[in-house]
Amino acid sequence: MTKRRLDVTIGNVNEVYDGAGGILWEMLMGEQIHVGAESETDLLARKAGVGAEAHLLDVCSALGGPARYLARNYDCRVTGLDATQQMHAEAIRRTAEAGLSAKLDFVLGNALDMPFPASTFDVVWGQDAWCYITDKQRLIEECARVLKPGGMLAFTDWLEKGPMTDEEWTALNAFMVFPYMETLEGYATLAEEAGLAVVEKEDLSPDFAEHIQMYLDQVQHQFRQAIVENYGQEMYDAVERGITLWRDASAAGKVGRGRVIARK
Numbered sequence: 001m002t003k004r005r006l007d008v009t010i011g012n013v014n015e016v017y018d019g020a021g022g023i024l025w026e027m028l029m030g031e032q033i034h035v036g037a038e039s040e041t042d043l044l045a046r047k048a049g050v051g052a053e054a055h056l057l058d059v060c061s062a063l064g065g066p067a068r069y070l071a072r073n074y075d076c077r078v079t080g081l082d083a084t085q086q087m088h089a090e091a092i093r094r095t096a097e098a099g100l101s102a103k104l105d106f107v108l109g110n111a112l113d114m115p116f117p118a119s120t121f122d123v124v125w126g127q128d129a130w131c132y133i134t135d136k137q138r139l140i141e142e143c144a145r146v147l148k149p150g151g152m153l154a155f156t157d158w159l160e161k162g163p164m165t166d167e168e169w170t171a172l173n174a175f176m177v178f179p180y181m182e183t184l185e186g187y188a189t190l191a192e193e194a195g196l197a198v199v200e201k202e203d204l205s206p207d208f209a210e211h212i213q214m215y216l217d218q219v220q221h222q223f224r225q226a227i228v229e230n231y232g233q234e235m236y237d238a239v240e241r242g243i244t245l246w247r248d249a250s251a252a253g254k255v256g257r258g259r260v261i262a263r264k
Helices: 010-017 020-029 037-048 065-074 085-097 136-146 166-176 184-193 205-222 224-231 233-251
Strands: 055-059 077-082 104-108 121-127 147-160 197-203 255-263
Touching: 010 020, 010 085, 020 205, 020 224, 037 065, 037 121, 037 147, 037 255, 055 065, 055 136, 065 077, 065 085, 065 104, 077 085, 085 104, 121 136, 136 147, 136 184, 147 184, 166 233, 184 197, 184 255, 205 224, 205 233, 205 255, 224 233, 233 255
Parallel strands: 055 077, 055 121, 077 104, 121 147
Antiparallel strands: 147 255, 197 255
């Protein structure tokens, strides 16, 4: 069945993360820019069996926070792939500043046409970023292609979960600049269709709802003045309205978050 999607392109996502959007999400989530920060990175790394011999591909690596954490704490080699120029450049800068450039490479490129040979990586990885990808089937196929035989696909993402009106669906995706969200079952099916064996799929939505409430609290209290002073009242109102919408939808079980682990 063809999924409905918004007319969102990688250019639209680049505009967000090259500007105020990237700054806002780093304010709320830290430089890892995903739910749960380091504790979630640790959990996913353990489930994927990341070790010192692994070469890991972080798809949509953004500022490189998880990549640096993995290189530092798991002694693995990491390649980050991202299509946003500002995020790519900042990841390189921060990695050099951290003295980790020997273990990390950052490539500017498209996740739907990865610039890597087949069977390159031991682990292909993503954290809460594939919701921005316009074609999840093509994405998973590319992940499977660049994985070595026996390699692991390990990722978390924001998900569509329950029924919602067309108006809700459009507002939720438009605020985040998502073309659409996949479901947990949908991701598992895509992995299987790409020739991978799903080892684990877990619905993380209750924790997700708690985090969205926390982000709303931070916007309304801790960061309100900074957002208004730097970006204006109109921007603050739009951010508060959008995160409130997500808070309500996550509390109602309409959106959520999940984790998938699969082996090639």
